[in-house]
Each structure stands twice: as C-alpha cells, then as structure tokens.
Amino acid sequence: MPIYMDRHDIPDEIKPEHVAKMHQEDLKVQHLYGCKGMTYWCDSERHTAFCLIEAPNKEAIQEMHNHAHGEFPHQIIEVDEHLVESFLGRIEDPKKGENDDLLIIDDPAFRVIMVLEASNFINRLEGKQLSIFTQKFHQSATKAFEKHEGSIVRENDKSYLVSFRSVSNAVLCALKIQTKFKYSYPKIDSEHKRLKIGICPGMPVTDKEGIFSEAVFLATQMCELMKDEIIITSSVKAIYENENRNAVIDTNSIRVLKPREEQFLLRLVEFCELHWNSSRFNLTEMSRALGNSVSQIYRKLKKLSGKAPSVFMREYRLHKALELIHKQQGNISEIAFETGFNSAGYFAKCFRDKYGILPSKYAQLV
The missing domain is CATH 3.30.70.3090 (ORF SCO4226, nickel-binding ferredoxin-like monomer)
Incomplete structure (x- = not known):
C-alpha cells in the first residue's frame, strides 16, 4: 500500500x-x-x-x-x-515511556537542506590524479556530514543531498568542506576543482509534489546557476545569526540570496525550462516573461551567474545536453537539435569550449 x-x-x-x-x-x-x-x-x-x-x-x-x-x-x-x-530520521512513533498515558511528540519536521555538487560528469573521467583527489574529497565530505549531524539522503560521485536539523550545523559543515576542498591537491588545475553548495530551509510537505521538493529544487538551482561557491537563503542567514548571538555570516565566503533574488531565480528557471530546447532565444521575450527590462535582466543575471543572458542560456542548454548524452538519449546530432542548437557543428564547438572535450568523445566515455 x-x-x-x-x-x-x-x-x-x-x-x-x-x-x-x-x-x-x-x-x-x-x-x-x-x-x-x-x-x-x-x-x-x-x-x-x-x-x-x-x-x-x-x-x-x-x-x-x-x-x-x-x-x-x-x-x-x-x-x-x-x-x-x-x-x-524515523518512520514510526518513538517508544512511549512506561508511565506515559499519552505519547506527546514535540518534534519539528523543519529541516535545512544542503545540495553539494563537487564535479561535473566530465571531471570524473579524467586522470588518475584527479580520481585520487575526488576519492579523498568524498571521504572528507562524508566525515564533515557525520561531525555536523547531517543525514545523507542521496549521493553519487557528482553530488550530495543532505538533511540537517540545525542551520548552524549546515553552515559550519559547508565552511569546513570548502576549506578542505580549497587546500586539497593545490597542483590540480582549478578548472577541475569545482565546488558548489546551496543551503535552504524547508518543510516536507508544501503545495508541490515530492518530499522537501521546494527546498531541494531551490538549493539545486543555487548550485547549478549561481557563480558563488556557497549560497544560502536570507532565512538561513537570519536563523544562523539568531542561533549564534555573537556571530555574523561572512558574506565574503558565503553568498546570501535575498528574497527578491530568490524569486527572480525561480522565475528565470521557469522560463529556461520552457525555452531551453527552442533555437529562437530572444532577450526581449525573456524580459517580458520575467517582468523586467532588458537592462535589468542583464544586470541581475550578471550579478547572480556572472554571465550575460545569451551566454547563460547557451550554457543552460549545454548542461541539458550533457545530461542527455550521459543518459544516452539520442546521438549527438539529435541531442544538438533537441537542446536548441541549429547546427551540430556549432553545438560541438560550444560543447568543447565549455567542457574541453568533443561531445562525440564524451559519448564514447560514458
């Protein structure tokens, strides 16, 4: 049942x-x-x-x-x-005390959700030295989760989804992982040392289907679309500073996503999900859909992602293409057109510029 x-x-x-x-x-x-x-x-x-x-x-x-x-x-x-x-942490009632007539469970379902992305699909396929680095990093991350009482919900060699009861533990865990990541194997090319951590609070049941779906979705988009290494919502910042009376979030090492930026990011993703497979990208259409002028779109996107709108949309499509190739959903030409590129040759060039490998070569490796 x-x-x-x-x-x-x-x-x-x-x-x-x-x-x-x-x-x-x-x-x-x-x-x-x-x-x-x-x-x-x-x-x-x-x-x-x-x-x-x-x-x-x-x-x-x-x-x-x-x-x-x-x-x-x-x-x-x-x-x-x-x-x-x-x-x-549980799927049944805790045990009732011997003298308790009524089992009272004052246990919140509020959790702090962390999404961590440590590498892309490409980086996992390169070099023995990088493989050793990746293994050691994942061992270090797992220890950090355990120390800060984080429960790993889902993991693979690319990413983690982790649940915390405490905002402070989630933030301190992220900073610990960032430090370990920064100083591990400094000789490895920085292009291969990609770390993104998104943290936001959530409830298990909202108006969306799926447990903690809103928090997981937002944390994932923060990781995938924003330029910063550690990103938290303004609500996480407020709770952290309330829990730690004498502490203030260091905005030099942690990016705080303001409420209006959060709403813009969600609207942006909604637009991209509707248009990523269309070759007719139009900045005017994007600005109209998001309710901002062209100049505002440009400024906001640069601030969030570090990219101009046309570059942002192209890389959004390339990320979709990377996933489709990894899942072996069509040949290279089919995937090129599926992701809004008018030419398989131009798609191959953009893919190589972004990931350092031709899509056909990558398809042979996955």
Whole structure:
C-alpha cells in the first residue's frame, strides 16, 4: 500500500498535547478506512503538524481524519518511506515511556537542506590524479556530514543531498568542506576543482509534489546557476545569526540570496525550462516573461551567474545536453537539435569550449 504524508497548519492555541490526542483518535478509527498511522511530527514554533500514513488513497486519509477529529489536512503527498527516514530520521512513533498515558511528540519536521555538487560528469573521467583527489574529497565530505549531524539522503560521485536539523550545523559543515576542498591537491588545475553548495530551509510537505521538493529544487538551482561557491537563503542567514548571538555570516565566503533574488531565480528557471530546447532565444521575450527590462535582466543575471543572458542560456542548454548524452538519449546530432542548437557543428564547438572535450568523445566515455 502507498505511504502518504500530510500537512496540518495548526492554530497558535493548539499545543503538542492536542496533536498527540488527535493522533490517538486517528489510531482508534484507522482500520475503518484501511489506513495505518505510522507517526507524526509537531512543530509548535511554526504551527505545523505532519502525519505519515499508510493508506489506499488520499481520500481515505481525509475521511479518517474527519471521523477522528474533523481536522482536514491542508495538503497530502505520496512519499517514499526510505526518503522520509533519510530526511527526518524515523518512520514510526518513538517508544512511549512506561508511565506515559499519552505519547506527546514535540518534534519539528523543519529541516535545512544542503545540495553539494563537487564535479561535473566530465571531471570524473579524467586522470588518475584527479580520481585520487575526488576519492579523498568524498571521504572528507562524508566525515564533515557525520561531525555536523547531517543525514545523507542521496549521493553519487557528482553530488550530495543532505538533511540537517540545525542551520548552524549546515553552515559550519559547508565552511569546513570548502576549506578542505580549497587546500586539497593545490597542483590540480582549478578548472577541475569545482565546488558548489546551496543551503535552504524547508518543510516536507508544501503545495508541490515530492518530499522537501521546494527546498531541494531551490538549493539545486543555487548550485547549478549561481557563480558563488556557497549560497544560502536570507532565512538561513537570519536563523544562523539568531542561533549564534555573537556571530555574523561572512558574506565574503558565503553568498546570501535575498528574497527578491530568490524569486527572480525561480522565475528565470521557469522560463529556461520552457525555452531551453527552442533555437529562437530572444532577450526581449525573456524580459517580458520575467517582468523586467532588458537592462535589468542583464544586470541581475550578471550579478547572480556572472554571465550575460545569451551566454547563460547557451550554457543552460549545454548542461541539458550533457545530461542527455550521459543518459544516452539520442546521438549527438539529435541531442544538438533537441537542446536548441541549429547546427551540430556549432553545438560541438560550444560543447568543447565549455567542457574541453568533443561531445562525440564524451559519448564514447560514458
């Protein structure tokens, strides 16, 4: 049976004891609807509660809640139990104390999401020395995650997705990894030593499908599209400085993404996702879609990515092409036209200029 997680936005006056009683009422009637309440999370500070439920469908969850206490969830998404455990640390209720009549779980589901990208597909294929560097870096990163209580949700030889309970731990972990990365194997060409870390806070269930999908998406775009090594949202900065009264984020080593920049980045990605496979890129069309003048688009893009709009869009397409070749989804000519290039020859030139290897050669290596 599928597993779902729902979100309840709870009023200020509702305390963890109330949520525990609601969970208890769910358990009393769950069998009537073919459901099994696995556990829940309650966040008094942010006035949210999340239930993890095995159920035949979303409607059964709504009917169970309505029968038990009348509180309808604001959102329900289907989830993978392994991802839930990786992000949140458990998929069942903690053990109740011997003298406890009611299991009260005052445990927030708020997490700090880190996306780390250590290399691109190309760099993994070059040179024994680089391979040794990569192995040592990944060992060092894993130790840093463990030390700062980060839970690795997903990893490969290119990237990590990590969940932290503490903003401070996430930020300090990023700085530790950056330092290790900077001073490891200084003789290796800096072009091969690429590190990007995006950090943003999130809740497991939002209006988007997928657990922590909004936070993961934003952190990923921060990594892939911005020029800085470590990028955090303004909310991460505020929480960090609140947790560490005498500390201030060093903006020389960490880029803080302002709220208006965050909104611009999300609108930019939406535009690029709609137009990356079209050869008719038009800056005027981009400015109209994003609600900014051409000069504003140019200035904002340069500030975020360090690239002019035409270069940014070309490299966005090349990144898509890199992924398609890696997944072996078509030959080089097909991928060139699929990603908005009018000529396979021009595509090959741009690809080589960007990645230092012809796409045909790369296709042979993957």
